Amino acid sequence: MDQHRDYESELREAGVRLTKPRKIILKILGESQDHPDAMAIFRRAVKIDASISLATVYRTMKLLEGLGAVHRHSFEGGPARFEHADGEHHDHLIDLDTGRVIEFHSETLERLQEQIADELGYDIEHHRLELYGRKRRQR
Amino acid sequence: MDQHRDYESELREAGVRLTKPRKIILKILGESQDHPDAMAIFRRAVKIDASISLATVYRTMKLLEGLGAVHRHSFEGGPARFEHADGEHHDHLIDLDTGRVIEFHSETLERLQEQIADELGYDIEHHRLELYGRKRRQR
DNA sequence: AATGAAAATGCAAATCGTTTGCAACAAGTG
């Protein structure tokens, strides 16, 4: 789909102001390939503008989440981590040794979930699938 | 498998003392068909013994989790919820309107997950699959 | 049944991640 959404325009259209902290956070999210938590975003932001506060990071993440611009993930034992909502839907495999997050997608799996919910008489609003594992040593 | 594990014996074998609070909590867990959180367990426990403290509930849940006697689930937005580890593995469908938790199991789904992890070069330690949905109105 | 060492408890204070009230401030309109 849209590989490079123009979040700044989207925000403006949504009627929210394009402030300095927001621009900086948006930039950071765009450049992040990992899944940073609020504190990590805050630390990166402070390097660009020392006056940014952690509260604003949290407020901005909530705003962006509401606008569908970022996804919030609450992996086991740890603060929420974020990723910008570019790209397509995927699930996550968390490396228990490094904390690294690997994204994957399986259409079969998606359909299977829907089928299961359907059999239980439910419509899925959203779902959460996380695999926690360790790199297989050797081949 | 084991439909009625004798947790009291297991605890003793594990070298932990069978105290009054622990017996009460174990009893509550055994009788709970829902997935109570620490506060709910605490409230039920207080009815049996008014001197129990919330801290002990938390400590006991951590202990039981470590012994594999209970599973801890951190569903979206809310405190951790627990269930005793009887029965077989299953995943959860959370009713967004009522908060009710419905358990389900799919061997196909389990195998699919393993296959995906395998392709990524990982061994799954455990996983978390939660479907969030609403009851389909009508047939 | 009485003894004692070790473990477990209750309480309150501390912690972590996150949210909020409020006065000062900045964005976008005209």
Add this chain to the structure above:
DNA sequence: CACTTGTTGCAAACGATTTGCATTTTCATT
């Protein structure tokens, strides 16, 4: 450039959970 309103930074509040510590319990031993 001024005004209106949204947004910020700060610090205090928050909910869930954990912890330090003095006091109680458990349970193996007498």
